[in-house]
Amino acid sequence: MNILVIYDSIHGNTETIAKTIQKNLSTKFSTKLVKIDEFKLSDLDKIEVLVVGSPTHGGQATPQFQTFLKSLPAPSLKNLKFVAFDTGFLKKDHPFFLKALISFIGYASPKISKFLIQNGAVQLIPPKTFYVKDKQGPLLKDQITSAKSWTKHILKSL
Numbered sequence: 750m751n752i753l754v755i756y757d758s759i760h761g762n763t764e765t766i767a768k769t770i771q772k773n774l775s776t777k778f779s780t781k782l783v784k785i786d787e788f789k790l791s792d793l794d795k796i797e798v799l800v801v802g803s804p805t806h807g808g809q810a811t812p813q814f815q816t817f818l819k820s821l822p823a824p825s826l827k828n829l830k831f832v833a834f835d836t837g838f839l840k841k842d843h844p845f846f847l848k849a850l851i852s853f854i855g856y857a858s859p860k861i862s863k864f865l866i867q868n869g870a871v872q873l874i875p876p877k878t879f880y881v882k883d884k885q886g887p888l889l890k891d892q893i894t895s896a897k898s899w900t901k902h903i904l905k906s907l
């Protein structure tokens with residue numbers, strides 16, 4: 750089975766999660782890791798599972814990630830298995846106003862999932878947010894462990 754892990758990352762935290770997921774998937778399957786600005790449509794050739802990840806910006810995927818999603822030709826998404834993740838702030842670590850804002854606008858990965866499902870792709874497991882301390886990171890301390898554990902769920906679903 751061929752798996753493509755595709756991600757956006759401004760400060761490197763989503764990239765670290767993407768690399769962790771890819772490394773752990775590659776123990777069982779053939780995998781490829783692509784950053785969004787290097788993506789070519791031919792990267793989707795022979796891909797059976799897509800793992801997609803973006804930082805949350807304003808409650809959504811980055812503009813570049815959204816452009817990428819919208820650029821995917823409909824036939825390439827039909828019945829394609831996928832999982833989505835994002836990185837963002839942990840609500841409880843932030844003051845009341847920001848907490849309320851994060852609750853209100855939400856995270857990127859459920860929106861990425863919704864888009865892909867609406868376009869015929871098949872979600873393997875629910876979307877997942879990994880948490881950073883600040884805009885530049887770092888990732889909160891248990892997030893690599895959490896990414897490894899999430900990858901085990903992906904593997905079980907295949």
Ligand SMILES: Cc1cc2nc3c(=O)[nH]c(=O)nc-3n(C[C@H](O)[C@H](O)[C@H](O)COP(=O)(O)O)c2cc1C
Pocket residue numbers: 757758759760761762763764804805806807808809836837838839851854855881883884885886
């Ligand atoms: C312009 C901007 C908007 C952001 N908006 C949110 C947000 O709405 N919710 C959230 O949880 N984090 C938000 N963040 C924090 C990012 O999610 C954080 O920078 C990201 O997880 C870091 O990932 P990266 O290192 O891969 O770029 C925002 C960061 C930036 C720079």
